[in-house]
Amino acid sequence: MKTTIISHCLASALSIASPFCIAASPIDPAIQTDFNKKESSINDNSIQAWFASRSDLTPQEKEAMKFLYAYMVLPDRNGYTPDFYLTNVRSSFLAREEMPWGKTVPEREFRHFVLPVRVNNESLDLSRPAFYEELKERISGLSMEEAILEVNHWCHEKATYQPSDARTSSPLSTVSQAIGRCGEESTFTVAALRAVGIPARQVYTPRWAHTDDNHAWVEAWANGKWYFLGACEPEPILNLAWFNSPASRGMLMNTKVFGSYDGPEEVLERTPTNTIINVTENYAPVRTVNVTVRDRDGKPVENATVNFSLYNYAEFYPVAVKKSDTNGHASLNGGMGDFMVWASDGTNFGIAKASPSESGAVDIILDKGPEWTGVMEFDIVPPAPSASLPTPSEAQREENNRRLAYEDSIRSAYTSTFATPESASALASRLGLDKDLTTKILTQSRGNHAMIEGFLSATPDTLREKALRLLNVISEKDRRDVSPDVLADHLATPVTDSKLFDAYVMNPRIENERLTPYKAFFADRFSPRERNEFRNNPRKWVEWCRNNIATDTVWNLLAIRMNPEAVRGLADNRSRDIFFVAGARSFGIPARIDPVTGKTQYADSSDNWTDVKFNDERLVPATPKGDFKLNFTPVGHTVDPKYYSQFTLSKIENGLPRVMEFDEDDTAGSIERKGERFDEGRYMLITGQRMANGGVLARADIFNIRPDQRTERPLTIRQDSTEVQVIGSFNSENIYHDLAEGTDKSLLSTTGRGYYILGLIRPNNEPTTHNLNDISAVASEFEARGNKMVLLFADRDEAARFDKGRFPSLPSNVVFGTDIDGKILGELVENLNLPDSERPIFIIADTFNRVVFLSQGYTIGLGEMLTDILHRL
Template sequence: MKKSSAILVVLVFVSGLFGKALTLTQAKYRNPQLKKFLYRAKGEKKKWAKFLLEDMPTIDLMTLDADSMLADFDALQNALDSVPWANSVPKEFFYRYVLPYRVSQEPLEYFRKNHWKELWERVKDCEDMKSAVYRLNEWAYEEMKYEPTSRWDQTAEQTLVRGIGRCEEMAILFIKACRAMGIPARDAYTPYWPFTNSNHAWVEVWTGDRWHFVGGAEMTTLDNGWFYKAVRRAAIIKGIAWGELDSADVPIYYADNGFTILNLTPDYSDTTGVSISVFDSKGEPVESVDVWISVFNFSSLRPVAHHYTDDHGKTHFVLGKAELFVSAGKDSLWDYAILPIFPGNKTTKITLQLRRTDIPDTMFWLKVVKDVSVEKDTSYKPPEISYCRHDLKQEKLTACSKDLFQHLPDSTDETKFIDCINRAGGNRENLFAFWSAHPDEHPDILKLWESMSDKDILLIDSSDWEVLWEQTMNMRKKFDELKYPDSLFWDYVANPRILWEDYTNWYPQIWKKVKKFAKYPFGKRIAKIEKVVDKIDTLVDKSYFGGMMNPVQVLRARTGGKIERLGVFVAMMRSFGIPARISWDYKAAEYFDPKSSEWKRFELAGKKKQKERKTGVVRAIFRDNGEPKTELDYYDNFSIVKIEDGAFSDLTPPNEVVDSFIVFRDIAVGDYAFLTGWRNGYGAPFIRIKPFTVGEGTTDVEVTLGIPPANMVVPGDLVIRRFKELGDEKIKDTRGRLLKKSDWKSGRVIVAFFDTEHESSLSTAKKLADVEDIPMIIFVETTSKSKAKSFCRQVGLKGRIFYGDKTKLKKILKFRQLPSILYLSDGDALLWTEGLNLNIDKCIEELH
């Protein structure tokens, strides 16, 4: 699951911007390691090298190290020579799902050369791939636990150091472990759930009979992960293959630019095939129209699929079971429709006519499949030793050594220090060493650490900290000479991270490039930097594989995407001590002008002359049941959207609360809408769209939140099944007190059931913990009192804690899946929901 201050999702659409980037010949001259790699690869490995280089993303062409990649090949060959199933893997599967060294957008690494021996020890007694898959997933589970992290992917090696990762990072670790042992494995994901916020990524493994799905680092039977019901309610499920496939046993969603996106939906659920025809206002078919399929997620209608219409104005999608928002647009005209839920496998048609220019003022439901009936296979029993190893590693990563107490600073900085050390995970010893070497600079070191991402803190060893600190002080000297406010330094100058790029210490190479401009006055220096950045070629294709290039990689490649080129500008400015950042709309870079004390924008030069950017202010008052409400979170409660190419595109503008208003500044003049939603007990969203137009002054907008109008709600929207009462099982809480009927039949109370391992319970519990002023009775599926208390402490839940195995808990409440949450009033159910629910806090608070 992926979420940060900006919405994160790995979602690739077919885009008209795609084109050819660096040729391999160009790349060889810009990174001589490629020539060495090809020259030294012999025999079968020469074929491997040529295959990978043919579709290698630009970021890897600029970063690849020949010796490391050849060592990675050697490790794979050693594994293939050792495992009994090597010859049973089809050649096509080997090249697409075993040989590739990367899974997603994680930085380039050479995982096999470092870990193949360790992994071989785990599978050496396995006679087939299926048994090896279980052993490898046990290893992955022992090494990490699920925990949300920042937007960009970390490597498998970083995951091992931190001991935590989000779902995509869990998948990356497990897929690389499988591939290291010659087992075909691929990334699978749904871009956004239709029935709750966020998304999910997991793993598909081929075990000789067919593809099976499983959660990475989650010890379950194949095809029985915690999401085994959720995937059958998804709008679409996609899988990734290296290279461009001509055919597959599932629909090919997209194949170009060195990768293939497979539509795996038919492998998980019944599907709806929808043929869409798009016409103009005169009834003529329109080609090359953007056609989108969207779901409600994080308070916006977010695209999960995209195609262009053909010469006849037609396109086709294969989709899962949910009501979906279908839209199309071209040349500022657009139209939309709702695709209903059909039973079974079904084909249908939708016609759209491009004549709409406005955003409608409307509200509507998008229904979801309420539940699916599927048997859960519990035949696999995870070994107890794996649970022990998992717990021991987590304890080791959070335990405090005796040395820690010698390094504690005084007063309020003590808490900051401990927090930074905990964030470093397995890299804490390097932070200790650096900290103890600079006793007089502790306050500033803490400021640097606090400005940095967790994922960056764990990458840097003690010697690199020394280098980073020396250059930080150099930038500080330049910063002070320009008389900037101190508050701008740590986030916008010292922080080595610019956005989502591969981490590197870019300062030495960037400064070498731009120090010749130091002789110029401020304005001319800026102009010189702008000219350098504008000369960098535009990289118009973008592979699924590989993340955002850092400034050093862009300069080496001499090409980059728009956001990557803007990153170069930011790095160059910071190297002069000038505060700089990527703008909130991601369309420009900004630097702080010391004379005007304002942020100034830099936009890349384009073919068209740039128009002056005119902006306005929006004052919004949000009303829930008629009362103004300001304690709202962007994305959780609302978003601001506009129409781009026929789809809703959300903004992330800075905002502040002023009296009863939430005020948004720096909004470009144009047409927008506030988009809000409310979900029922099954997760179906009721969506409100409130349009408004921004001028150069202040625009006031009133937005309605909360439960739908009475005439748009039907019985059963909030309670998934009839609730009678909790079972009369004699069960005591962690303090030894029995559960009594009066505990849940008097007043309002939340009764919640969770397991301790799976993302669905962990994420839902963290959301439930945000509910205030309602007593909670919490049941945790575990036989350990300490583990039940630890789970509640980890997710922030407070209340009476009960625990027991699943059989015992089911005598209390016959839940069908976990988590299962009841909101009771005098014993009557106001709400009953089961499964992943990231809106549970919002729903209960509005009912309360």
């Protein structure tokens, strides 16, 4: 059970002894040099003192520890103890000694892809020794390739996919929750593979070109070769995953390698802590994109920022950032689709589309100065699919399916122990708490429910309502892994009369940092007199931070969030901002990092926000603002365009755009209803119509917002009636009841990856009868294509009244089910802006949640319409 693995980690991870020393050797001079350089620049001798105090280290351990400290980011150096890293190092050497492949792994691969604890931006933990203990017998006797597959099966027992927010859970937290988004599943799987001495790395496509999403998966090294696999998604063989086809359309896939890596892959960027490498050609055809940046006079511009961007989530998202050389040149090996290339010298900018059909360099002229405004339109084309799938045998596939079902049952047995609405309601009654809120909090806490229950039960009666408010104000993911010491620390926050108290004083969550009991830390660090001075005059706290925290521009280019206690006079700008907000809240000052603009702010006694500018001695009210309105005329099924799906707003600063982070469910209408006022300055409104083939009709409108003026811009979504277009979204993870199997399952689990047909039908209904007869008439075409067709009734009673015998010629790939509680119907009505919920409703959608066809009510010739669309797709 998962609780076993967690308790093992906490109880025994630190007890790992030093393994047998294979051979004594001096520390690699390059590692020693880089270690000395870093420690000297940080001006903190605590790590050197630790090394001097540890005479028990073997030469291998000492070199491994210096390797880690030479290249780890500053938040990891200051946020975790040397003993924490030593435990992980000793576990790595133990696996190297005991696993049969241990001595076959080259030193380069061992150093860069086994030793490092960090995978992405997750909180670090002691999962390595715990995972090793649970896995070592399970993979005994297997080859390295077989062990990779087996570890992934073990990971599937522990966790399955569920989307969530941007903070990445630690591997142990993923095990506890039994869920994770792709970034968490891949982080977890890499950690598990490294735990048994198998080199592993997370591969990441920052954004797809053909759909609005990104993805992360795993590469594992065996016997001289890198293989890929879907994390927690076991297949019978390696190099096979649901994303084979999407990856073949990839424009850029990369991985972040710990330290200074000298492997064979193209280096995208080399920093003092990491090497970012390009692995695109492992998955897709590539070509070199050559860019030359010139000024208005045609002269090359050196050191210009060159963003190689993809249209995704309605923005031009930079998947790679380069600097132009003395000849104004920058290049990138990328996929066979269109890049949007944005270049800037910090003041002026230029933009161009780089297509694979273009020969020679793409010239970008920095001709758009600080006052330039205008509209640009681009037809953006993604690469075509080119995957060639390896094929497992039928026996391998059957055995893998059997194992997947068994592993699902193991995970389900664990998750069945989580809090239920009934158990949560009973606890609320016993403790005198709001039942609905308590139920929400406990059911969302998943594997952390026992801790939450214990915390609420142990809290005195007079503080329980406040404790519930604290649990409510943190994020859903926080409830799954918050610790009791953090809750106790922030529950003790003295109450103020500000209406902002819960969200911006008591709340421990600031941005995406690891939650810690930082209020006790600030209480210990500053005297009551100092805390009172800061509270009465927040400007003094701004000045303290400005004068006492130096800006680190070297040792955290990966932007890992440093927890406040780890700030020792040196921090990157974002970590300094988090430190400021944490201190302010600890002193009773409402403070935040604005979720839309990213500005650091504190509130005055009237709850008005003031911007904090650490590089400016002046402390002034928020930047002057203007009113802004988007004008949209409904077109097709789009009545109220969605943010990120159909449009975004970016503020252009220093020649580069930064997207404004509105909520994911915001629309043009909801943003207007919020009454947002916008800082003065230059903005870019990007709109896009995603076509069914993945292409985009994009439009960029650059304009100014003036202070105390009203600016109106048309929200124009380009159309092309000759192509199949994406007309809306629908969640393919929705659950329905499968009548044949008698189980509740996701649409995705039935349809598989790709396009499918979903129909909401009624029994003994004329339009439905017409639809099913039309489908029956072209059944052979549907069967030849193989796309699943899921037909749902409202409930079991409707299903019982349906006479399937009236439609003997329906395609064999039709699946019947029921729409549980009408959720699917409700989502279709809302997402596609249907005038009513009248059935039948038919859509064609894909498992990237794109709807490309809709029919509602009486429709003649539906079967031919559906097959025509599928053929064009």
